[in-house]
Amino acid sequence: MAKIAYRDAVRDAMSEEMTRDSRVFLIGEEVAQYNGAYKCSKGLLDKFGPDRVIDSPISEAGFAGLAIGAAMYGLRPIVEFMTFSFSFVAFDQIVNNAAQIRYMSGGQIKIPMVFRGNSGGGHQIGATHSHAPENIYATFPGLKVVVPAFAADVKGLLKSAIRDDNPILVIENEALYGRESEVPDGDYLTPIGKANILQEGTDVTIVTHGRSCWTVLEAAQELHKMGIRAEIIDLRSIKPLDWPTVFASVRKTHNLVCVDETKPFCGVSAQVAAEVQRACFDHLDAPILRVTSVEAPMPFSSALEDECIPNVARIIEAVKQVVA
Amino acid sequence: MTQKPLPTGAGVLATTQPLPDYGKAPELSREERLRWYRLMFLTRKFEERSYQSYQTGLIGGFCHLYNGQEAVAAGTFAAITDADPVITAYRDHAHGLMRGIRPGPAFAELYGRATGVVKGKGGSMHYFNVDKQMYGGHGIVGGQTALGLGLAFATKYLGEKKVCFCYMGDGAVNQGAFHESLNLAQLMKIPVIYVIENNMYSMGTAVERHSAPVELYKRALGYDMMGVRAEAQDFDLVRQVSWTLAERARKENMPAILELMTYRYRGHSMSDPQYYRSKDEVEEYRKHDPVEILRGRILSEGTVSEKDLDKLEDEVRKEVQESHEWALASPYPAQSEIYTDIYA
Numbered sequence: 001m002a003k004i005a006y007r008d009a010v011r012d013a014m015s016e017e018m019t020r021d022s023r024v025f026l027i028g029e030e031v032a033q034y035n036g037a038y039k040c041s042k043g044l045l046d047k048f049g050p051d052r053v054i055d056s057p058i059s060e061a062g063f064a065g066l067a068i069g070a071a072m073y074g075l076r077p078i079v080e081f082m083t084f085s086f087s088f089v090a091f092d093q094i095v096n097n098a099a100q101i102r103y104m105s106g107g108q109i110k111i112p113m114v115f116r117g118n119s120g121g122g123h124q125i126g127a128t129h130s131h132a133p134e135n136i137y138a139t140f141p142g143l144k145v146v147v148p149a150f151a152a153d154v155k156g157l158l159k160s161a162i163r164d165d166n167p168i169l170v171i172e173n174e175a176l177y178g179r180e181s182e183v184p185d186g187d188y189l190t191p192i193g194k195a196n197i198l199q200e201g202t203d204v205t206i207v208t209h210g211r212s213c214w215t216v217l218e219a220a221q222e223l224h225k226m227g228i229r230a231e232i233i234d235l236r237s238i239k240p241l242d243w244p245t246v247f248a249s250v251r252k253t254h255n256l257v258c259v260d261e262t263k264p265f266c267g268v269s270a271q272v273a274a275e276v277q278r279a280c281f282d283h284l285d286a287p288i289l290r291v292t293s294v295e296a297p298m299p300f301s302s303a304l305e306d307e308c309i310p311n312v313a314r315i316i317e318a319v320k321q322v323v324a
Numbered sequence: 325m326t327q328k329p330l331p332t333g334a335g336v337l338a339t340t341q342p343l344p345d346y347g348k349a350p351e352l353s354r355e356e357r358l359r360w361y362r363l364m365f366l367t368r369k370f371e372e373r374s375y376q377s378y379q380t381g382l383i384g385g386f387c388h389l390y391n392g393q394e395a396v397a398a399g400t401f402a403a404i405t406d407a408d409p410v411i412t413a414y415r416d417h418a419h420g421l422m423r424g425i426r427p428g429p430a431f432a433e434l435y436g437r438a439t440g441v442v443k444g445k446g447g448s449m450h451y452f453n454v455d456k457q458m459y460g461g462h463g464i465v466g467g468q469t470a471l472g473l474g475l476a477f478a479t480k481y482l483g484e485k486k487v488c489f490c491y492m493g494d495g496a497v498n499q500g501a502f503h504e505s506l507n508l509a510q511l512m513k514i515p516v517i518y519v520i521e522n523n524m525y526s527m528g529t530a531v532e533r534h535s536a537p538v539e540l541y542k543r544a545l546g547y548d549m550m551g552v553r554a555e556a557q558d559f560d561l562v563r564q565v566s567w568t569l570a571e572r573a574r575k576e577n578m579p580a581i582l583e584l585m586t587y588r589y590r591g592h593s594m595s596d597p598q599y600y601r602s603k604d605e606v607e608e609y610r611k612h613d614p615v616e617i618l619r620g621r622i623l624s625e626g627t628v629s630e631k632d633l634d635k636l637e638d639e640v641r642k643e644v645q646e647s648h649e650w651a652l653a654s655p656y657p658a659q660s661e662i663y664t665d666i667y668a
Contacts, residue, residue: 025481051481057511062470062504069474072459073409075481092501096464097471105452105460106442107665141666165668 001184007177009151010040010116013158014078016187018048021076024162027054027063028080028117037082038118038177064090064115068098068167071113076162081117084171085131098167099142114161116170120211120261121309123174127297132210132261134171135268138239144168145238146192149213151181153236156190164192173211195242197249201231204255204323207246207272209235212259212310219315228323238268246272247279254285255322259310264292289318329585331612335561337585340544340551349403349567354627358636360402360559361622364394364615365637367418369644370427371590374417374434374448377648378594383434387448388415392589395614396521397422399562400489400582404570409475411459411468412491413449415521415588419491420451423458427644431651439654443661466492466499469518473505476516480577487515487573489566495526497540506547506581515573517566518581521556523588528600541583549579556584559618587612 004012018024025048030037032045032055045053056063060081067077081087087094098111121130138145144166148154154172161168198213199220208216213234220230231249235241250256256276258269269290276288291310299305336343352360371389378387390397397418401410412419420430425441433440434448442452442461450461459475462468472490479486496502497520509516520541526534537543544551550572554565562584569580587609591598622628 054512057507059504059508061501062473062508065467065470065501065505066474066477066508069411069459069471069476070478070481071474072471073475073478075478092464092467093470096467097462101460102668103665104442104446104450105454105665106440106445108442108452108454109459110668112668144667 001182003180004151004183005178005180006151006154006172007038007040009155009183010158010172011042011044013155013162014041015044015047017159017162018044018052023074023076024078025052025054025075026078026080027056027067029056029058029082031055031080036080038174040177041080060086060089061093065093065097067113068093068111071111071167072101072109077113078162079113079115081115083129084117084119084133085129087115087117087133094137094143095140099140103142110165111167112165113167114158114170115167116158117172118174119171120173120175121293121298121305124300124302124305126300130298132293134169134210134238135262135266135271137169138268142167143239144192145171146236147171147210147238148236149176149210149234152183153190153196155183156188157192157236160189160192163189168192171210175211179214190236193237193240193242195245196234196236197245198232198234199230201229201253203229203253204257204319205231205233205249205253206257206259206319207233207235208259209238209268210261212261215310215312216259216315219312219319222312222316223319228319230319243275243279246276250276250280251283254283256284256288257291257315257318257322258288259291259315261293261309264290264295267292286322289322291315291318330608331555331557331585333555333558335554335558336565337553337555338539338541339553340542340549343552343568344572346568346571349564352402357622358628360398361618362636362640363422364398364559364618366427366640366644367394367397367421368615369640370417370421370430373431373644373648375590375594377434382652383448384436385447386414387434387594388592389588389590390415390418392609392614393521393523393586394418395559395562395618396519396556396584396586399556399559400519400566402559402563403566404487404489406456408486409457409459409479409488410491411472411475411488412461413465413468413493413496414461414463415493416449416451416461419458420453420461423453424456425451425453425458427647428650431648432654435651435654436656437651437654438657438661439651443665444657445661445665466496466502468492469496469499469502469505472516472518473509473514476514477512480515485574487517487570489517489519491519491521493526494520494522494524494531494540495529495534497535497543506543506549509579510547510549513577514579515577516579517569517573518579520581520583521586522583523586525592525600527592528596530600541581544581549581551581551583553583553585556586557612557614557617559614560621
């Protein structure tokens, strides 16, 4: 086990898979000579050359579509969006082509590829650059969506995604790129569709994912001091979602708080709440509460922005309300 | 309404750069020429039957017919091989039939049956036959232009010396994905030929009402790309110019726009009352019919008798009728099929 930064885990995953399989290539804005806008592809151009690490012009629809076409032909592309907020420029390619072509071709075609990149708010870059789009993409059958929070998970999930025969979105977060955590040695895969219990507890289940995992862990320390033992589930994978792990935890703790950075309306937490009330109705001691981003575009001022994404104070307030 | 240019027999009408001289396309054998004629005639009869089936309510949704444009698909396909990938938009029956889809599964798809070429999951606009490198059949205007780029990119990545022909209607030239694809194709030297099937109307909007430059091949100028405008009612002329551009793509990895001037006899789709053009205009074009032109050429060459062509045409008519009946007798898909083919 070595402690490495999240961005280096992303790089290592791509490097290992490109070494293993010559059909894997990386395309995106600034991924080659610049070494990645967030340095996630550092050194890959030198290692694999310009035929496999490809700087694209700013043409999200064009290079996303190029990669989908290449995947239709049997290559295994990795598309880097500098941020997933820019993926909306390629929305038609992702949702109408990557997601639907297998179905519409009656199963003749596979789309083995990865879309990955930064997402989320908290960096004062304004509403258009701060989207957390995992709930949006998760609504399209044909796509898989994973949102790793830790270096070990982003490496293992990205490697699994590259080897998977479906189009998969690996949604990262700028706030996480510099954070270090332990990563297993050697070649390993993290299964897509399996949640991870970050902390066991008895009083309340907190279901979360992505950057919010770190916020929830911080909040859990405060809750511990108040005598509240929270069980924390990191979904890791939004589509498919590990319902058995979520349901088993709620049946144990009888309380649920959902925490995530998508919007409250039709967000990931809304989906979790709906399924849990159906499957665990008799086990719940209190209404399910959600702590999400707020129903507003992301403001620029940090004084406002800090209130718009899940924070420790809002999480503690919700948990206290549920266990009261 | 502006008068539309009628075919003159000139073939290539204009280019943005001098065309390289790779000489004449290799001669097709008598059998090969007959095969292409048969496929064009089959496409015509298939579409006529589809027209009737739509009118009688056998086909739901959209249905875009190819009547009048047959020499585009046939002439371009005959310039390459079945190993070269092709991809098109939603007016795709011809591209499917000419890349190995049998008329039975083709009709069955229109009728929503389990025996359809894509199991009743795609319909008229989404024919696929990957065995013969036919990659769809795509419903969003211009969306396939980036996919064609990717198919061509993949062949180059794998060092296969292939070319991808990516088809689109004239209406697609105004989509962003197309322009992004043109820039990437020229910048990265990707062997893709964008065939604009210019039938003069984007649905009901005539070219001069939807495109600032009416000469669509000139879109290539903005990307320092080869652009060619050619007439497209004559199979042999289409094949020759396509072959030149395909050779250039194979040898030099150079993309191109090939604007083929054609005409559709039917409406944009089956629900089109065609208020935007006159009956006289359609009749003028019918005098330059691509199926009749190739038929006349083959007869004048004297290698096939009229009797033999009549026989071939009767066989096709019979095949179309039997395929239609086979498709109608096919079962609908099982409900369980809703949930298959979503993930690999």
